[in-house]
Amino acid sequence: MKGSEDVAAWLRGRQGVWTERVFVWVARFAVFAPLAMLAWLLGNVFIDGASRIDWDFITGLPSRHAHKAGIYPALMGSLWLITLTAVIALPLGVATAVYLEEYGRTSRLAGIIEVAIANLAGVPSIIYGMLGLGVFVRFAGLGPSVIAGALTLALLVLPIVIMATREALRTVRDSLREAALALGATRWRTTWHVVLPMSIPGILTGAILAVSRAIGETAPLVLVGAVAAIRFAPDGVDSPYGALPMQIYKWTSVPNKDLRTNAAAAIVVLVIVLLLLNSVAIWLRNRYQKRAY
Amino acid sequence: MPKAAPGSWTRQRSSSIGERAVELGLAGCSLVSIFVTIGIVVVLVHEAGVFFADVPLGDFFGGTTWTPQFDPAHYGVWPLVAGTLLTSGIAMLVALPFGLLAAIYLSEYAAPRTRRMLKPALELLAGIPTIVYGFFALTVVTPALKNVFPELGIFNALSPGIVMGVMIIPMISSLSEDAIYAVPDSLREAAYGLGSGKLPAIIRVIVPSAWSGIAASITLAISRAIGETMILAIAAGQSTEMRLDPREQTETMTGYIVRIAKGDVPTGTVSYNSIFAVGLLLFTMTLVMNVISYRLSRKLRARNRT
Numbered sequence: 154m155k156g157s158e159d160v161a162a163w164l165r166g167r168q169g170v171w172t173e174r175v176f177v178w179v180a181r182f183a184v185f186a187p188l189a190m191l192a193w194l195l196g197n198v199f200i201d202g203a204s205r206i207d208w209d210f211i212t213g214l215p216s217r218h219a220h221k222a223g224i225y226p227a228l229m230g231s232l233w234l235i236t237l238t239a240v241i242a243l244p245l246g247v248a249t250a251v252y253l254e255e256y257g258r259t260s261r262l263a264g265i266i267e268v269a270i271a272n273l274a275g276v277p278s279i280i281y282g283m284l285g286l287g288v289f290v291r292f293a294g295l296g297p298s299v300i301a302g303a304l305t306l307a308l309l310v311l312p313i314v315i316m317a318t319r320e321a322l323r324t325v326r327d328s329l330r331e332a333a334l335a336l337g338a339t340r341w342r343t344t345w346h347v348v349l350p351m352s353i354p355g356i357l358t359g360a361i362l363a364v365s366r367a368i369g370e371t372a373p374l375v376l377v378g379a380v381a382a383i384r385f386a387p388d389g390v391d392s393p394y395g396a397l398p399m400q401i402y403k404w405t406s407v408p409n410k411d412l413r414t415n416a417a418a419a420i421v422v423l424v425i426v427l428l429l430l431n432s433v434a435i436w437l438r439n440r441y442q443k444r445a446y
Numbered sequence: 447m448p449k450a451a452p453g454s455w456t457r458q459r460s461s462s463i464g465e466r467a468v469e470l471g472l473a474g475c476s477l478v479s480i481f482v483t484i485g486i487v488v489v490l491v492h493e494a495g496v497f498f499a500d501v502p503l504g505d506f507f508g509g510t511t512w513t514p515q516f517d518p519a520h521y522g523v524w525p526l527v528a529g530t531l532l533t534s535g536i537a538m539l540v541a542l543p544f545g546l547l548a549a550i551y552l553s554e555y556a557a558p559r560t561r562r563m564l565k566p567a568l569e570l571l572a573g574i575p576t577i578v579y580g581f582f583a584l585t586v587v588t589p590a591l592k593n594v595f596p597e598l599g600i601f602n603a604l605s606p607g608i609v610m611g612v613m614i615i616p617m618i619s620s621l622s623e624d625a626i627y628a629v630p631d632s633l634r635e636a637a638y639g640l641g642s643g644k645l646p647a648i649i650r651v652i653v654p655s656a657w658s659g660i661a662a663s664i665t666l667a668i669s670r671a672i673g674e675t676m677i678l679a680i681a682a683g684q685s686t687e688m689r690l691d692p693r694e695q696t697e698t699m700t701g702y703i704v705r706i707a708k709g710d711v712p713t714g715t716v717s718y719n720s721i722f723a724v725g726l727l728l729f730t731m732t733l734v735m736n737v738i739s740y741r742l743s744r745k746l747r748a749r750n751r752t
Binding site for chain 2: 160172173176177179180181182183184186187188190191193194197198244245248249251252253256257262263265266268269270271272273275276277278279280281282283284286287288308311312315339340341365368369370371372375376381398401402405406408413416417420423424427431
């Protein structure tokens with residue numbers, strides 16, 4: 154055991170104003186260097202790709218001629234995917250979160266579910282692709298269809314929806330629940346009329362986070378059979394499909410300058426869709442937060 | 447909200463059967479998470495079982511030659527594991543110092559306003575789709591690195607490793623920052639009271655007491671790096687030779703799975719089935735990391751509550 158003076162001396166260390174100043178500058182660099190890299194990345198892609206984007210690029214079909222190719226089928230495939238993914242994952246995720254927060258706080262089942270969700274959040278996306286291949290494509294016989302892709306992505310983003318919704322439910326004060334229960338409301342009515350309406354901003358933020366994740370995923374789609382350069386948009390849930398990231402992957406993996414330009418342009422479209430989604434999330438959150446109780 | 451007088455819905459007649467049905471329905475939905483976990487294990491074990499009926503376990507775990515498409519085919523998984531460890535190692539060499547320093551800066555030095563702006567900005571890095579990072583690694587970072595290392599190949603481990611490191615910086619910085627920020631001020635004050643300066647207090651008191659949270663973020667980042675796919679599938683190459691040279695091309699476990707699934711190999715063959723064996727190994731590796739991280743972060747939460 155050291156004496157307190159030894160501890161104090163140990164803590165004082167060799168203090169130099171310069172050591173600390175240098176440290177702060179190095180630490181500041183550690184924050185700004187990654188941000189600079191992000192700016193470099195996006196700037197580069199925009200310079201490469203922005204001039205390639207025009208109406209024909211958005212509405213055109215893939216083509217062997219790089220300068221004629223478009224992304225319409227891939228874009229529509231992605232929109233189908235994220236819509237179906239949201240429709241599947243949102244109710245499931247919100248119901249799970251409500252069960253864990255409002256009903257089963259202390260039950261054994263809730264404890265097991267909690268561990269399962271924590272684990273699922275860390276499973277690599279490619280493993281979800283293998284699950285989708287085994288369960289939806291093969292076992293359920295859905296084949297390489299847009300619904301099989303959407304189900305796979307829905308399972309992938311489920312932990313995101315659950316965690317965001319739980320976070321939102323936790324911010325509702327218990328006094329409000331107690332007030333509703335004291336007025337004679339049942340637990341479900343309390344949840345439906347009091348707790349959920351107040352949690353909408355948080356749930357919406359989670360939903361948009363989930364969709365943003367789903368729209369950029371590539372690896373699981375390769376496994377469940379999305380088509381790399383598809384020539385038509387999906388016309389139903391059982392239709393073959395492409396996706397924007399699949400098209401980018403296809404164009405990137407060919408060592409051809411014009412195709413790489415197309416890939417950059419498609420990335421610009423993808424990033425713009427992501428930015429739009431996130432601005433909607435911020436707008437919704439602000440709109441609802443103004444009405445906070 | 448309906449127009450009815452406030453509180454009227456609380457007095458509607460309610461059946462306990464209806465309440466019970468809702469609770470059961472919600473519990474049923476939440477079971478999906480358990481089924482997914484079980485489903486992953488069942489699919490991987492079942493399909494890997496098909497593969498291991500043809501290839502002995504000893505060859506898979508003992509061999510150092512991975513040549514599924516040659517004749518005779520060899521299925522020694524170590525070259526793929528080496529590729530994964532090499533690229534993940536490079537990524538951690540980037541992410542660890544940057545992530546930790548950023549966490550310390552944001553928690554201890556940045557003004558509250560700066561912190562509120564910079565933390566979400568850093569988290570943007572984790573929101574960019576990995577396919578975009580892959581494109582960036584192949585078309586921008588590799589050519590740039592070639593100016594420094596002229597012998598660098600078009601495909602190599604270094605460039606995707608670095609880019610992947612940048613991508614996982616926010617995983618370390620955000621979670622570590624949470625842990626460092628949560629260290630009670632009484633500890634800081636006690637250190638200052640004993641005559642410590644700010645930097646020694648950070649290094650000797652604050653960071654050590656946030657250690658379980660920091661370690662949890664690091665294990666989570668390693669797990670993320672092991673499972674990352676598209677950056678490597680695009681920029682790392684396809685060589686399955688056993689080597690640890692970051693300048694050469696390499697293939698990771700994830701990269702191999704994508705290449706085979708993309709249609710390089712017809713389904714139903716032994717080499718196609720090998721992706722499930724590789725997937726099972728990958729899942730096990732990330733699971734171990736995730737469990738360690740989960741334990742560490744629970745330890746942190748338990749301590750903070752007291």
